Amino acid sequence: MARGTLREAGAKSVKALVLAFFVVALGFPFFWMVVATFKQNIDLYTVENNPFLFNLPPTLEHLRFLFVETRFVRWLGNTALVGVLVVAITLALAVPAAYALARLAGRWGERLGIAIFLTYLIPPTLLFIPLSRVVAVLGLQDSIFSVVLVYPTMTIPFSIWLLMGFFKSIPRELEDAAMVDGLTRFGAFVRMVVPVSVSGILTVVIFSFTLVTQEFVYALTFISPERNQMVGVGIPIYLVRGDVYYWGSLMAACLVASLPIAVVYNLFLDRFIAGFTVGSVK
Amino acid sequence: MSARSGDRWLGPAMFLPAIAYILALVGVPLVLAVLYAFSDARIGTSGIHLVGFENFRSVLESPSFRKAIRNSIVFTLSAQAIVILCSNVLAMALEKPFRGRGLVRFVILLPWVAPVSLGTIGWKWILDSIYSVITWVLVALHVYKPYAAPMWLGEPRLAMASVVLVHCWRLIPFSTVIMLAGRTAIPKEIPEAAAIDGAGFWRTLFQINLPMMTPILSVAVLFGIIFTFTDMTVVYILTAGGPFDSTQTLPSLAFATGIAGSDLAAGAAISLFLVPVLVGVAYLMLRVAHRTEVV
Numbered sequence: 172m173a174r175g176t177l178r179e180a181g182a183k184s185v186k187a188l189v190l191a192f193f194v195v196a197l198g199f200p201f202f203w204m205v206v207a208t209f210k211q212n213i214d215l216y217t218v219e220n221n222p223f224l225f226n227l228p229p230t231l232e233h234l235r236f237l238f239v240e241t242r243f244v245r246w247l248g249n250t251a252l253v254g255v256l257v258v259a260i261t262l263a264l265a266v267p268a269a270y271a272l273a274r275l276a277g278r279w280g281e282r283l284g285i286a287i288f289l290t291y292l293i294p295p296t297l298l299f300i301p302l303s304r305v306v307a308v309l310g311l312q313d314s315i316f317s318v319v320l321v322y323p324t325m326t327i328p329f330s331i332w333l334l335m336g337f338f339k340s341i342p343r344e345l346e347d348a349a350m351v352d353g354l355t356r357f358g359a360f361v362r363m364v365v366p367v368s369v370s371g372i373l374t375v376v377i378f379s380f381t382l383v384t385q386e387f388v389y390a391l392t393f394i395s396p397e398r399n400q401m402v403g404v405g406i407p408i409y410l411v412r413g414d415v416y417y418w419g420s421l422m423a424a425c426l427v428a429s430l431p432i433a434v435v436y437n438l439f440l441d442r443f444i445a446g447f448t449v450g451s452v453k
Numbered sequence: 454m455s456a457r458s459g460d461r462w463l464g465p466a467m468f469l470p471a472i473a474y475i476l477a478l479v480g481v482p483l484v485l486a487v488l489y490a491f492s493d494a495r496i497g498t499s500g501i502h503l504v505g506f507e508n509f510r511s512v513l514e515s516p517s518f519r520k521a522i523r524n525s526i527v528f529t530l531s532a533q534a535i536v537i538l539c540s541n542v543l544a545m546a547l548e549k550p551f552r553g554r555g556l557v558r559f560v561i562l563l564p565w566v567a568p569v570s571l572g573t574i575g576w577k578w579i580l581d582s583i584y585s586v587i588t589w590v591l592v593a594l595h596v597y598k599p600y601a602a603p604m605w606l607g608e609p610r611l612a613m614a615s616v617v618l619v620h621c622w623r624l625i626p627f628s629t630v631i632m633l634a635g636r637t638a639i640p641k642e643i644p645e646a647a648a649i650d651g652a653g654f655w656r657t658l659f660q661i662n663l664p665m666m667t668p669i670l671s672v673a674v675l676f677g678i679i680f681t682f683t684d685m686t687v688v689y690i691l692t693a694g695g696p697f698d699s700t701q702t703l704p705s706l707a708f709a710t711g712i713a714g715s716d717l718a719a720g721a722a723i724s725l726f727l728v729p730v731l732v733g734v735a736y737l738m739l740r741v742a743h744r745t746e747v748v
Contacts, residue, residue: 189546193539197622198560200575201567203683205588207578213582218599222586231673238559257625270473274742275464283468285742289735290479296704297728300711300721302478304494320559324478356463385568388704392712399632403570407690418578423572436566437559 201429207422208233215419234427242398243424246405249315253401254383256319258353261326261379266372268327269334270360274343284335295388306393317393318401322386326379333378333442337371338364374442384428402428421453423451457717489721496715508722517698518723524613527683528702532620535679537670539621540628547629548636565626573690576619580605580691609699612675616700619687624680626674635669636662670740675734682730703727 206222207215209229235245272287283357302321305313311317319430341364349359352383365372375392386388397409406424410417490508492501505575512518546706547558564572588602597603606612639662663670685704688694694701694709701709703726711720 186546189542191648193543193546193625194557197564197626199570200579200622201563203579204575216572216581218589221593222584222589227717229696264471264474267467269465271464276468280464283472285739287475290475292731292735292738293479293483294678294679294704294727294731295488295706296480296683296685297486297724297731298482299598300717300724301489303483303496304485304489304717305478305482320675327475330469357467381566385570387568387570387689388708391689392708403568407570407574416578418581418584421574422578425567425571429563429571432568433559433563433566434731437562440562440566440630441634444634 196302201426202205204422204426207419208426210419212419220409223389233417233423236417237420237423237427241420241424242400242405243402243410243427245398246400247428249399250384250402253315253319254380257322257326257383258376258379260319260323261330261375262372264323265327265330265334265375266368267360268364269331270338270364273335273338274330274346275356277325280335286331287328288332289328291332295325295386299388299392302389303392311393313394313396313399315394315399315401318383318386318390321389321393322379322383325386326375328381329378330375333375333445334368334371336445337368341367374439377439378443381432384432469631484719486725489718490725493716494717494721496712496717504718505608505667505722508718512719512722514584517701517706521701521703521723523593524700524728525682525704528617528620529678532617532681533674533677535617535621535676536624536628537623539602540632540673543625543629544632544636547633558593561629562626564575564623565630567686569686570690572623573619573687576615576622577606577691580615582607606692609696612696612700616688616691618677620681621692624677625685628677629671631676632666635666635673638669639665668741671737672744675738675741678730 174393209231210225211227211230211232214220214225217226221437240341269284272284274280276283306317306321307311309320311320345363345367346356346359349363350356354362386401387403390404391408394400397405400409402424406421406428410421410424485728488501488503491503491505493504493507494501543561549552578584582604585602585605587605588597591597592599601609605615607689642666644657644661647661672735683704685702685708688700688702688705689708692700694705698706703723706721707724710715710723714720
């Protein structure tokens with residue numbers, strides 16, 4: 172018995188050590204962003220100073236610089252606008268498509284669904300060169316509408332896949348009853364199915380919006396004027412002047428832009444994972 | 454199925470717009486990518502003038518390209534090996550509920566849920582040539598003399614290690630969450646029965662847990678391969694492919710050649726070398742889905 176409890180205590184401390192190691196290793200860059208955000212430049216750039224301590228009093232100067240003297244706020248606005256538009260396009264196309272593939276297309280629906288899911292595997296780094304031409308031909312170069320047009324190609328496939336699973340779990344009787352009561356199939360979809368699918372649709376909204384904030388390659392390729400940048404490109408590329416890195420405000424920007432996204436994404440994570448695992452967990 | 458005649462048209466009317474959108478903006482560019490690779494298109498030219506295998510020949514001859522292929526493979530394989538090992542260990546530690554688990558999970562997930570480009574900039578600061586905190590710690594521990602520590606992103610081998618490190622940092626959370634989903638799918642009775650029969654920790658791990666998790670393990674690996682092999686954000690921000698192409702990958706070289714160097718044709722030819730891996734992954738993904746879903 173004593174040996175058993177000893178063993179258990181051993182296993183527990185190993186677990187605690189493993190967790191502590193990973194919390195530090197994975198969380199450290201964000202902790203380090205917080206430290207840099209509030210440190211005075213002289214403190215930040217004196218090599219002899221212990222970087223873990225505030226050798227001079229903390230400052231809000233980097234945050235002020237970021238919000239007042241850079242286009243950070245503008246980039247946040249651009250990103251939010253693109254996010255809203257991409258979410259709207261994604262919902263308008265993916266919700267009906269997922270319903271049709273889940274309910275109205277039989278075995279074909281399943282196959283088409285898988286084919287659409289596979290397009291999610293085609294990476295931006297394969298398509299950005301031809302798409303830069305397409306964007307130029309459409310006259311959208313340097314405009315945020317270039318990414319509004321292209322991002323749905325990344326959000327629609329995964330959203331259709333997520334929603335197909337969601338719609339399949341709704342009992343058919345729901346629509347059948349509504350149609351007996353005189354609604355058309357489409358009417359039943361709009362009035363009965365969509366309202367009970369709010370949580371699935373919300374998952375798609377969050378997924379699409381966070382993808383817009385995380386994408387880098389397309390935004391970097393299509394948009395060059397500083398004022399039209401998305402936040403994910405603006406911070407790492409345009410907050411740097413020549414070879415001069417404003418590390419304090421750079422880290423502040425990373426922190427301010429990442430944390431809200433991280434909090435929201437975290438809430439919906441389990442549902443995204445259910446989509447990623449493609450039914451390999453039953 | 455419902456017998457209403459309108460339904461026959463309703464289905465296609467509901468899913469065709471989405472399919473048309475994807476065909477127009479994924480299918481067409483995919484075809485264009487192939488056409489460009491066989492043409493002499495540059496930024497500023499219009500129309501497509503085919504030149505056969507010319508781009509592939511010059512690309513295959515360039516030393517940068519050979520480095521890029523080798524680096525892409527090295528980055529992908531080494532990052533995946535580390536990620537799978539770490540995420541399995543981490544998933545085991547996270548599985549049972551404990552106080553503060555929600556907060557621990559949030560911190561562990563940060564690298565995955567925060568925008569990649571911003572997390573990578575965080576690392577660029579940590580690995581800075583002068584103000585690196587790692588350097589400071591090593592100097593404080595007397596491993597290096599002041600100002601004599603290596604430049605983490607300035608020396609080929611260290612730069613490669615840094616890129617792998619950042620890829621692992623970003624993917625471990627994603628892989629861990631998938632592993633957790635896989636572990637909860639194992640019926641509790643099986644490991645319990647094995648424990649009663651006297652199977653120890655390692656035996657249970659290798660003969661029960663890991664085999665039962667194979668499908669989900671492969672999903673994690675396949676997505677991991679895609680996310681590393683096709684990524685250019687980490688390399689672009691951390692090292693921009695340098696020093697001397699030592700961290701150049703296929704995607705970053707395609708960008709440097711096709712967009713920054715305005716040689717669309719050569720860039721397209723380079724990125725086409727991603728396709729064999731993508732096709733392989735897609736094929737394996739379908740097999741996993743079929744085997745487990747019992748369609």
